[in-house]
Amino acid sequence: MTTMPLPVALPAWQHLQALANEPPVPLRERLAEPERARRLTWSAAGLTLDASRQAIGTEIERALLDLAAQSQIAEQREAMFRGEAINTTEGRPVLHVALRGGEAGGPWGNAIHALVQRELDRVCRFAEELRAGTVRGHAGDAFTDVVNIGIGGSDLGPRMAADALAHLASDAVRVHYVSNPDAWALWSVLRGLDAKRTLFIVSSKTFTTQETLTNAASARHWLADQGVPADAIARHLVAITATPAKSAELGYDPERTFLFWDWVGGRYSLWSALGLPLAIGIGAAAFRELLAGARAMDGHFLHAPLQENLPVRLALHGVWNRNFLRMPTQLIACYASRLVRFVPFVQQMDMESNGKRTHLDGSEATVDTGPIVWGGLGIDGQHAYFQLVHQGRHALPVDFIGVLSEDTPLPLAGAHHAVVNLNLRAQAQAMALGRTLEETEAQLLKDGADAETAHALAPHRQFPGNIPSHLLWLDRLDPGRLGALIALYEHKVFCQAAIWRINAFDQWGVELGKTMAKAMERAGG
Numbered sequence: 184m185t186t187m188p189l190p191v192a193l194p195a196w197q198h199l200q201a202l203a204n205e206p207p208v209p210l211r212e213r214l215a216e217p218e219r220a221r222r223l224t225w226s227a228a229g230l231t232l233d234a235s236r237q238a239i240g241t242e243i244e245r246a247l248l249d250l251a252a253q254s255q256i257a258e259q260r261e262a263m264f265r266g267e268a269i270n271t272t273e274g275r276p277v278l279h280v281a282l283r284g285g286e287a288g289g290p291w292g293n294a295i296h297a298l299v300q301r302e303l304d305r306v307c308r309f310a311e312e313l314r315a316g317t318v319r320g321h322a323g324d325a326f327t328d329v330v331n332i333g334i335g336g337s338d339l340g341p342r343m344a345a346d347a348l349a350h351l352a353s354d355a356v357r358v359h360y361v362s363n364p365d366a367w368a369l370w371s372v373l374r375g376l377d378a379k380r381t382l383f384i385v386s387s388k389t390f391t392t393q394e395t396l397t398n399a400a401s402a403r404h405w406l407a408d409q410g411v412p413a414d415a416i417a418r419h420l421v422a423i424t425a426t427p428a429k430s431a432e433l434g435y436d437p438e439r440t441f442l443f444w445d446w447v448g449g450r451y452s453l454w455s456a457l458g459l460p461l462a463i464g465i466g467a468a469a470f471r472e473l474l475a476g477a478r479a480m481d482g483h484f485l486h487a488p489l490q491e492n493l494p495v496r497l498a499l500h501g502v503w504n505r506n507f508l509r510m511p512t513q514l515i516a517c518y519a520s521r522l523v524r525f526v527p528f529v530q531q532m533d534m535e536s537n538g539k540r541t542h543l544d545g546s547e548a549t550v551d552t553g554p555i556v557w558g559g560l561g562i563d564g565q566h567a568y569f570q571l572v573h574q575g576r577h578a579l580p581v582d583f584i585g586v587l588s589e590d591t592p593l594p595l596a597g598a599h600h601a602v603v604n605l606n607l608r609a610q611a612q613a614m615a616l617g618r619t620l621e622e623t624e625a626q627l628l629k630d631g632a633d634a635e636t637a638h639a640l641a642p643h644r645q646f647p648g649n650i651p652s653h654l655l656w657l658d659r660l661d662p663g664r665l666g667a668l669i670a671l672y673e674h675k676v677f678c679q680a681a682i683w684r685i686n687a688f689d690q691w692g693v694e695l696g697k698t699m700a701k702a703m704e705r706a707g708g
């Protein structure tokens with residue numbers, strides 16, 4: 184498949200280019216099409232995607248599906264699930280999908296299944312023992328605090344999921360996350376903790392990451408400083424890594440070392456032992472539900488026809504917006520406050536995967552690749568950067584993510600929920616429809632402005648509209664739906680890389696800065 188033609192050579196790409204050169208149909212017109220919402224809404228694994236506000240009609244849709252077929256998305260997907268070395272620059276398979284639990288018999292084979300199950304069972308057992316207070320510190324105290332030290336993919340996934348599932352968090356054990364090597368980041372967590380009752384998890388695929396090793400060394404000094412005897416420090420440490428020889432060299436007990444493998448990319452590693460801090464926080468059963476939700480999305484991705492395949496549709500609409508409507512960013516607006524860290528997580532997953540400028544065959548990219556992913560909580564965004572979205576001069580698409588049910592035990596939770604989801608719907612509609620100059624002037628007159636004022640103000644208060652969006656609804660914000668949501672974005676990123684003919688699974692772009700920092704350190708700073 185590395186010999187496949189580049190995207191611009193595909194007939195569907197050229198067809199899409201021709202369609203993009205035609206005068207655009209306003210979203211107002213499109214939204215007036217009968218049955219449009221029904222035709223462009225699909226559900227899977229507790230998630231519903233409403234794509235009716237995308238700037239697509241049936242011809243564009245057909246051409247996008249042709250592009251999916253001509254790009255051999257299905258074949259590339261199967262190659263990934265079979266464990267072929269699709270990460271060609273590192274000569275590795277990409278098998279985070281094998282980590283989602285389930286029965287033997289997956290396309291990656293039973294040997295991998297057995298390896299994964301063994302480690303998953305170890306992780307779950309350890310998490311439960313720690314929660315039950317049977318894993319103890321050197322002086323026999325149950326642990327009350329766990330500090331995960333890791334950065335990038337060794338931090339963002341479990342931290343994001345811990346927030347999203349905060350309603351399940353243990354009262355007995357608090358889990359903290361420290362990524363930044365600035366001293367304050369670690370100190371601001373440690374200053375409230377009792378060393379006798381604190382366990383550090385050092386999460387690093389490579390165990391060479393300077394930031395993580397700096398924090399880990401500092402944590403060990405803190406333990407010693409707080410009176411933990413030198414020969415007992417290892418009882419307060421856990422390592423999670425794909426390079427156990429390195430962690431062992433640094434004194435981490437192999438019994439307290441949890442493994443993942445080089446065929447799991449850091450930003451795709453939440454499903455592996457790297458999920459231990461999350462499993463401690465929410466419990467092993469909920470962690471397994473998260474895996475099951477991702478597995479349900481994998482099944483959908485593998486078997487649903489491309490036309491109604493959620494990851495494929497998200498990817499195709501993204502390609503239309505990025506490559507043909509020339510929109511360089513992707514805004515994600517989450518309307519459930521527990522999804523507060525979802526955007527930073529997707530930002531790494533998408534931008535570190537698809538922020539590439541070289542095709543698989545080594546030639547320079549001939550098409551725009553991964554977008555700039557940004558955003559945050561939608562309601563807060565409305566009072567901050569949505570001004571630019573509505574009236575600024577950047578054309579950009581939006582993914583609105585909402586939750587259909589509310590289970591917060593607050594007397595007025597239902598009223599909160601209504602406000603939140605009403606705003607989500609109103610924003611999507613306002614962005615799609617906009618408001619013309621004439622409508623604005625008429626509205627101002629209706630509101631009592633005199634003719635001169637209405638005429639003067641209307642240009643400032645009109646909205647161009649035609650901002651394409653997805654509405655993505657989770658039935659509930661529970662571990663299963665969260666797992667499905669994450670897997671959906673993972674597979675979307677995969678499909679886009681498949682179309683752009685780039686490798687989503689290396690990250691050479693982060694190397695040069697690291698090398699230079701090391702060289703500067705050697706040269707004395």
Ligand SMILES: O=P(O)(O)OC[C@H]1O[C@](O)(CO)[C@@H](O)[C@@H]1O
Binds near residue numbers: 391
């Ligand atoms: O888990 P590690 O090896 O410490 O790496 C942390 C992060 O650093 C990166 O390599 C980027 O520098 C990410 O890909 C990774 O998630």
